[in-house]
Amino acid sequence: MFAPSAIAEISQETLALSKRLFLQLKRRPSTLVAGILQPLIWLVLFGALFAKAPIGLFPGGGSYGKFLGAGVIVFTAFSAALNAGLPVMFDREFGFLNRLLVAPLRSRYSIVLASVLYITSLSLVQSLAIMAAAWGLGYGWPGGAGLLVVIGTLLLLVAAVTALSLALAFALPGHIELIAVIFVANLPLLFASTALAPISYMPGWLGWLAALNPLTFAIEPIRAAYLGQFAFDAVVLEAPYGALTAAQCLLLLLVLSAGLFLSIRPLLDRKLS
Amino acid sequence: MINLEQIYKRYGSVSALEGLSLEVPKGCLYGLLGPNGAGKTTALRILCTLLAPDQGRVFIAGLDALADPRGARAQLGYVAQEVAIDKILTGRELLELQGSLYHLSAARSRDRIAALSALLGMEEWLDRRCGSYSGGMRRRLDLACGLLHDPAVLVLDEPTVGLDIESRAALWDVLQQLRQQGTTILLSSHYLEEVDALADRLAILDRGCVIAEGTPEQLKQQLGGDRITLRVREFASQQEAQRVQQIIQGLLGVSQVLINRAQGHAINFVLEGQGSEALVQLRQQLEHAQVPVFSLAQSRPSLDDVYLQATGRTLMDAELAAISSRDSKAEKKQAMR
Numbered sequence: 121m122f123a124p125s126a127i128a129e130i131s132q133e134t135l136a137l138s139k140r141l142f143l144q145l146k147r148r149p150s151t152l153v154a155g156i157l158q159p160l161i162w163l164v165l166f167g168a169l170f171a172k173a174p175i176g177l178f179p180g181g182g183s184y185g186k187f188l189g190a191g192v193i194v195f196t197a198f199s200a201a202l203n204a205g206l207p208v209m210f211d212r213e214f215g216f217l218n219r220l221l222v223a224p225l226r227s228r229y230s231i232v233l234a235s236v237l238y239i240t241s242l243s244l245v246q247s248l249a250i251m252a253a254a255w256g257l258g259y260g261w262p263g264g265a266g267l268l269v270v271i272g273t274l275l276l277l278v279a280a281v282t283a284l285s286l287a288l289a290f291a292l293p294g295h296i297e298l299i300a301v302i303f304v305a306n307l308p309l310l311f312a313s314t315a316l317a318p319i320s321y322m323p324g325w326l327g328w329l330a331a332l333n334p335l336t337f338a339i340e341p342i343r344a345a346y347l348g349q350f351a352f353d354a355v356v357l358e359a360p361y362g363a364l365t366a367a368q369c370l371l372l373l374l375v376l377s378a379g380l381f382l383s384i385r386p387l388l389d390r391k392l393s
Numbered sequence: 394m395i396n397l398e399q400i401y402k403r404y405g406s407v408s409a410l411e412g413l414s415l416e417v418p419k420g421c422l423y424g425l426l427g428p429n430g431a432g433k434t435t436a437l438r439i440l441c442t443l444l445a446p447d448q449g450r451v452f453i454a455g456l457d458a459l460a461d462p463r464g465a466r467a468q469l470g471y472v473a474q475e476v477a478i479d480k481i482l483t484g485r486e487l488l489e490l491q492g493s494l495y496h497l498s499a500a501r502s503r504d505r506i507a508a509l510s511a512l513l514g515m516e517e518w519l520d521r522r523c524g525s526y527s528g529g530m531r532r533r534l535d536l537a538c539g540l541l542h543d544p545a546v547l548v549l550d551e552p553t554v555g556l557d558i559e560s561r562a563a564l565w566d567v568l569q570q571l572r573q574q575g576t577t578i579l580l581s582s583h584y585l586e587e588v589d590a591l592a593d594r595l596a597i598l599d600r601g602c603v604i605a606e607g608t609p610e611q612l613k614q615q616l617g618g619d620r621i622t623l624r625v626r627e628f629a630s631q632q633e634a635q636r637v638q639q640i641i642q643g644l645l646g647v648s649q650v651l652i653n654r655a656q657g658h659a660i661n662f663v664l665e666g667q668g669s670e671a672l673v674q675l676r677q678q679l680e681h682a683q684v685p686v687f688s689l690a691q692s693r694p695s696l697d698d699v700y701l702q703a704t705g706r707t708l709m710d711a712e713l714a715a716i717s718s719r720d721s722k723a724e725k726k727q728a729m730r
Contacts, residue, residue, distance in 0.1 A: 129496050136493030144481045147522075212729050215477035219538070221730070222441050223494035224466035290730070391730050 129226040130233075137220075137234035141207060145242065151203070155246045159196040160253050163188065166316065167257060179318050180347045182260070189251075189259040190343035191315025194335055196250045197274045198309070200243030201281035202302050204235055205289025209298050212289070221392070228392040236282055243278050244271065266345035273370060277338040280377035287384040290391045314339050319358060331359035334376055337369040394419040394546060394577040395440065400449035402435055402601075404727055409435040410446070411601040417579055417594075422572045424592030425581040426696065428711035429719065431598040433581035434474060435727075437550050440579070441471040454545050467495070470539035474550040475728070480524030484515060484534045487523060488541055495542040502541075509537040513567060529560035536567070547571065549580040553587060565591055583712060585696045597700055599711070604703040609696060616694040616702055618666060623675075624659045624687040633684075634658035640678050646671040651701075655709050661701075664691075 145152060163185075170184035178187040208231075211217040220231055251270070255261040262270055285302075292298050310316070312326060313335035319327045330336050340356035344366055352367040364372075395417035402410040410432045417423040425433050438444040440451060442462040451458040451465075458465035479487060485506060492502030510516050513533045518526065526534065532552065539547060549568075553561045568591060572578055582588050588595050589609050597605040597612075605612055625637055634652045641650045641662055650662040664671060672691075679686060700708045 132493050132496060136490050140479065140482065140486075140490055143486065144479070147481050215473065215475050215728060216479060217730055218443055218473060218728070219477050219491075220494065221443055222466055222469065222471045223491070224463045224496070225494060226463075226496075293726075 126226050130230055133225050133227075133230035134233045134237070137230060138237045141234060141238040142241075144207070145238075152242065152246065155196065155200050155203075155242070156249045158199070159192045159246075159250050162195065163192045163250065163254060163257065163259075166192075167259070179320075180343065180349075182347070183258075185254075185257060185259040186346065187318075187343070188316065189254040190339050190346050191310075191313070193247050193250050193254070193270065193342060194274070194277065194313075194338045195310050195315055197243040197247045197278050198281055198335060198338075199306060200246050201239055201278040202285050202306060204239040204282040205285035205287075205298055206295065206302075207238075208235055208286060208289040209292070209295045213294060229388070231392070232286060232388060235286060236279070239282050240275065240278050244274065247274055260346050262342075262345045263348070266348070266350060269345040269350050269366075270342050273338050273341050273373070276370065276373035276377055277334065280334065280373065280380050283377060283380035283384055287380075287387055290387055309333060309335055314343075314357070319360075324360070328360050331357065331361065334373065337364075337372045337376075340364075341366040341369050394421070394454060395423075395579060396450075396452040397436065397440065398450040398452075400436065400439060400446045400451070402432075402439065402444070402446050404723070409601055410439075413449075413598070413602055415596055415603065417577060419577055420572065420575050421593045422568065422578045422591055423580070424588035424595035425579065425598060426583070426585070426588045426595055426700070426708075427581075427598030428583055428708055429715035431711075431715075432601040433583075433598055434550055435601075436598070437471075437548055437579070437581060441469060441548055442466055467542070468545045470542065470544035470547045472535050472539040472547070472549040472552055474554070478523045478526075478531055478534065481522060483522050484519040484526070484530075484537075487534065488519075488537060491538045491541050497542060505541050505543065506537075509540055512570075513537055514563070528555055529557060532556060532560065532564070536564070540571075545577060547576050547578045549578070551581055551583070553582070553584065561587075583708065585700075585708060589696050595696075597696075597703060599700075599704050605699055612696065612699045613694040616663075616698055618664045618694075620692050620694055620698055621662050621664060621672075622653075622656070622659050622688070622690045622692075623662075624657065624689075625679075625684050626657075626687050628657040629659070629687075631658060634660060636682075637679070637684055640682060640684075641675065644671050644674055644678070649702075653707065655707060655713065 167185040167188055173184050175181070175183060178184055180187060221228070251261070288298055288301055292301065312329040313333045314330050315335065319330055322330060336357065341350065344350040344354060344356045350366060353365050355363040356366045356369060357364040395415065397413055397415040400410050400413040413432065413436055415436070425436065427433050435444065439446050440453070440458070442458055442465055445459070453465040454468045456464045456468065488506045489502060492505070497505065510519050513536065515533055515537065518530060523531065523534065536552070553564060556564065568578060592609065594608050596603045623637070625633060637660055638650050638652055641647055641660065646665045648663050648665060650660065653659045653661050697708050704711065
């Protein structure tokens with residue numbers, strides 16, 4: 121599809137654009153710190169809230185903290201990816217995007233690719249920090265294979281949410297609107313998932329919402345990995361519409377992110393041409 | 394080197410360009426003069442492939458910019474009006490990024506940055522973060538970004554707006570050097586003296602089309618006789634100015650007697666031929682009518698007169714009118730993708 125020189129040029133563009141984002145992060149690390157601090161507070165406060173709940177009350181047989189860990193890890197990656205569109209939005213607003221668009225970029229998807237690279241690394245670093253914190257609080261650590269499951273699952277979720285956020289960054293008129301959408305989407309998606317409580321504790325309608333929420337599809341395989349019970353054909357979610365195995369959850373995430381990237385393409389093509 | 398042919402562009406119900414055509418020869422420093430809202434920025438955005446025209450054709454260095462935008466972009470350095478600089482990066486990092494976007498090798502990028510940093514006097518502060526730069530420094534860095542890949546065509550949108558006199562002189566100097574090296578330069582401006590001093594050729598833009606085109610000398614010579622500005626007081630009243638206007642209109646060898654409200658109701662008129670006879674008569678008649686004279690100035694036609702002749706208003710009047718009818722929100726929207 122591309123000549124070797126094209127691949128070299130695209131990687132030159134993408135690396136240079138990502139380097140800019142990482143330099144920004146290094147010199148202004150507040151995004152990184154806040155993205156760790158917020159879930160850490162959730163982990164400590166929510167963990168403490170139900171610290172005296174009887175062992176075995178929550179599925180998996182461990183403490184509430186052990187149950188909560190997987191939810192907060194997914195929430196961390198999700199929040200980071202939800203912010204993916206912000207740098208792009210600021211570039212649109214301040215005219216920096218125009219600087220990129222007058223350059224003879226081999227592919228303007230380099231701009232999108234750089235954002236995806238950046239936000240994926242950022243959210244993985246934040247999630248690993250939260251995993252370390254959860255381990256420090258005694259909420260467990262997935263083994264070597266488990267770690268691969270966690271990272272793989274997070275990557276799928278991050279890809280989907282990044283696509284969504286980038287689309288919003290090009291579709292909305294300004295950063296105020298984008299931040300408003302992020303603000304409104306963030307917490308309800310957390311509560312309407314199995315991050316904080318299992319479906320069996322929820323009223324029917326909320327159970328349905330949680331069972332349709334993509335966050336749930338990421339939380340349950342990770343939870344299984346933390347409990348050492350992960351297998352692709354093991355049932356991880358008892359949804360109102362039937363039982364889902366880990367493989368099915370991951371497949372749903374894969375379809376979701378692929379579908380999102382395909383469906384935002386026309387928008388990106390229009391905005392970048 | 395640059396050809397715009399019959400460009401039309403509308404923003405919703407507002408027409409920005411109405412059949413604009415422009416031809417810039419190779420190695421020329423070309424000025425695009427006009428008040429705010431005349432369509433200068435829109436024309437330059439279309440030229441730089443940031444904006445698609447509704448109609449018309451664009452050629453840069455022989456390349457059809459609408460059919461081969463990437464080829465055209467490689468030939469082009471664009472210095473935009475609103476200086477978009479990443480405050481967190483140092484100037485050098487921004488230039489390195491720019492180098493990668495134009496696919497320069499690391500060595501070539503380094504050499505060009507060194508050369509431009511010497512040319513534009515940026516050595517001292519290039520490794521500081523852009524957030525700490527003054528307006529003049531930012532503008533120089535922005536120019537360096539446009540020049541990094543050594544483009545055949547350099548396009549500058551109002552490059553000296555808001556610059557102090559020293560930075561402006563330095564910028565003029567650099568532009569003249571570049572022209573001597575053979576770079577084709579197109580710059581827009583609403584400063585008459587800038588275009589007059591710098592440009593080999595110019596086009597005057599008004600309401601989306603070219604209303605006059607040529608070298609500054611040609612345009613001024615076409616206008617003929619000397620310009621006279623008479624001020625009866627520093628700030629005369631409208632009635633008084635009208636009375637004097639009538640007196641002047643009665644003289645022989647005088648034409649285009651106008652009241653210039655922007656200059657405190659000064660009276661502008663043109664002397665036909667030598668015209669010294671008319672001035673003597675004017676003195677006598679004013680004395681007779683007991684009209685005071687605050688100042689009486691005579692000059693060769695200026696570019697402002699060219700503009701006045703073509704549009705019926707001075708550039709300053711047009712500028713003031715444009716400022717009051719400006720919709721900055723809509724403008725921002727046009728600039729955003």
